[in-house]
Amino acid sequence: MASDLNSGLSKKTFVFGLKVWVLMGIIVGLFIIIILVVLSICLTLRKKFRRVNGKLPLSHVISVSDEIKEIKVDQVSANNHPQNGVFKSLNDKFGDRESEKVLNQTMNGDNSSQSGSFNHLEKDANGSQSGEDCCVKSISAYRSSSHPITAPSPLSGLPEFSHLGWGHWFTLRDLELATNRFAKDNVIGEGGYGIVYRGQLINGNPVAIKKLLNNLGQAEKEFRVEVEAIGHVRHKNLVRLLGYCIEGTHRLLIYEYVNNGNLEQWLHGAMRQHGFLTWDARIKILLGTAKALAYLHEAIEPKVVHRDIKSSNILIDEDFNAKISDFGLAKLLGAGKSHITTRVMGTFGYVAPEYANSGLLNEKSDVYSFGVLLLEAITGRDPVDYSRPAAEVNLVDWLKMMVGCRCSEEVLDPNIETRPSTSTLKRALLTALRCVDPDAEKRPRMSQVVRMLESEEYPIPREDRRRRRSQAGNMEVETHRENSDTDKSDNPDYKPSGLRNQRV
Incomplete structure (x- = not known):
């Protein structure tokens, strides 16, 4: 055949x-x-x-995760003001009524913490204004409303709205005009990721423009990460991503401009020449940061793990509200995933021990970083300072030692003129120590941290209190029996180890 x-x-x-x-x-x-x-x-x-038709070429369409659908920005109205977003219901997410209350406040941009507590030193009555002028020259920043979804957009008056459903598609020429061809005078920050410029759009609104360095695909990776992580989300304590630019190998991200420096500058850097942050101002900044993290971890799906919470990434606006920035290292944690394994990234001193040792990452890594940030704000010390004696190099270890020696009053930043009450300081320290617990499972959720910072006394659930009291009582009985058998009661300095552990 x-x-x-x-x-x-x-x-x-x-x-x-x-x-x-x-x-x-x-x-x-x-x-x-x-x-x-x-x-x-x-x-x-x-x-x-x-x-x-004025659209991007097919090869330039950004691949944005379809999973991020917690807030959908509707079609822009005639005056280009964003419409109210659609929030994912929290009722299925939390069985705890208090957690729901905290997150509702978080999502609505709660202003309850805005007391008149962010003033500078009394010696400079105009310190706040002068600090802002020094930081950003002459043009004031777009001020976020207490309801971030309905606030007037810095994009008002611009002709092109992104086909992605959010933000604005800028051309490279638009951004060259906004920054005077990326002049050095407009540089406001730089690092391994790229350079951040201050710019002014054609409608007069100031913006921050991050120009990512095109180093072997890293720019493309960070570009996609930031777009996926915060392109759709809205919260008053998150820096808003306004738009993007893709032309050839150029990748640029455009953010709202925050004009009052960052927390690192106020604690350790140039902004201290205008005065030191009061205790109330520090707590207000930290509370706003905690609410933003609670939103990222618990109110949206997939949850966002920032991975680089540190004082230099907490921007401060003219009303001393915190705004978390720089999502270049962020990871998305989908439903049903307790953790992911990834290459260890972050800043030394802020990285959680279990993540540094094994690469296992989840939202509890951000909780640890927030605890370090809280200690940094309380003490005014860097997380790692090699100029100090060996026992004081690591902030977390030093503070645990001080609390163990009952010297907690001595850890407060001496630059805080009006000291908080002892109970207020103790509450903040205990909250921070819970956040930096070596056991990730024992760290609180960020919604619980918000409750701790807002409450009048250190919050321990009633059931926990009863259980701890009964355990303490049992330990006392057992200890007295042991003392009578072994004659340890002759030692006046002897204390049962169980009771000692219950203190902190």
Whole structure:
């Protein structure tokens, strides 16, 4: 049969005397060529049509995660003001009524913490204004409303709204005009990720423009991470991502401009020349940070783990509200995932021990970093300071030692003129120590941290109190029995280890 097939294919045809198999090959090749030509024509026409309609080329469409759907920004109205977003219900997420209350306040941009507690030193009555002027020259920043969804947008008056459903698509020329061709005078920050410029849009609104360095795909990676992490979310304590630019190898992100420095500058840097933050101002900044993290961890799906919470990433606006920035290292943690394994990234001194040792990451890593941030604000010390004696190099270890020696009053930043009450300081320290617990499972959720910082006394659930009291009572009974048997009661300095552990 094979011989018959070979002989059939080897027969000559009337077309130039070509054999059958040669003719079949020519026909198949021509058919493939025709298909490719038709496809190329269709793609060319489609690309031209898209350009005519002012849209991005197909190759430039950003791949944005479909999972982030907690807030959908509706079509822009005639005056370009964003409409109210649709929030995911929290009722299925929390069985704890208090947690629901905290997160509702968080999502609505609760202003209850805005007391008149963010003033500078009395020696400079105009210190607040002068601090802002020093930080950003002359043009005031866009001020976020207490309800961030309905606030007037810095994009008002701009012609092009992104087809992604949020933000604005800027051209490279737009951003060159906004920054005077990325002049050095407009640089407000730089690092391994790229350079941040201050810019002014054609409608007069100031913005911060992050130009990512194009180093072997890292810029593309960080660009996608930030777009996926915060492109759709809205919270008064998160820096708002306004838009983006994609042209050739250029990747730029455009944020709202926050004009009053960052927490690191106020605690350790240049902003201290305008005065020191009061206790109330520090707690207000930390409370806003905690509410934003509670929102990222517990109110949206997939949850966002920031991975780089530190004082330099907490921006401060003119009303001394905190705004978390720099989501270049953020990770998305989908439903049903307790953790992910990833390369260890972050800033030394803020990184959780279990993440540093094993690469296992979840939201409790951010809780640890927040605890370090809280200790930094209370003490005015850097998380790691090699200029200090060996026992004081690591802030967390030093503070645990001080609390263990009952010297908690001595850890407060001496630059705070009006000291908080002893109970207030103790509450803040105990909250921080719970956040930096070496056991990640024992760390509180950020919604619980918000409750701790807002409450009048250190909050221990009633059930826990009863259980601890009963355990303490049992320990006392057992200890007295042991003392009577071993004559340890003769030692006046002896204390049961169980009771000692209950203190902190």
